[in-house]
Amino acid sequence: MFVAGAYVALGAVSYLMYRSDKAAAGRGARRTPEGNLHLIDLLGGWPGALIAQQQFRHKTIKQSFQSMFWVTVVVNLAAVGWLVSSGHAAGLAQAFGD
Numbered sequence: 001m002f003v004a005g006a007y008v009a010l011g012a013v014s015y016l017m018y019r020s021d022k023a024a025a026g027r028g029a030r031r032t033p034e035g036n037l038h039l040i041d042l043l044g045g046w047p048g049a050l051i052a053q054q055q056f057r058h059k060t061i062k063q064s065f066q067s068m069f070w071v072t073v074v075v076n077l078a079a080v081g082w083l084v085s086s087g088h089a090a091g092l093a094q095a096f097g098d
Contacts, residue, residue, distance in 0.1 A: 013048070
């Protein structure tokens with residue numbers, strides 16, 4: 001349950017970051033650095049990012065961004081798989097009161 005909750009929370013944060021960056025791009029305002037988007041995606045926000053990218057048509061064409069995005073997805077899934085299979089996810093859940 002802890003892992004699912006983390007994905008939902010981080011996905012929501014990532015979604016909002018992409019929405020904000022798209023709006024800033026439209027206004028010519030200060031943008032969210034790509035590194036920040038990749039970091040939140042790496043930590044588990046990638047499901048929200050994937051939805052936001054499609055919904056807002058944002059960051060879908062830039063190949064270098066997409067390549068790094070998919071690297072963050074693979075690394076995140078590998079890390080979560082290891083955390084769950086090793087039992088460390090249960091320890092994290094206990095530490096956070098789940």
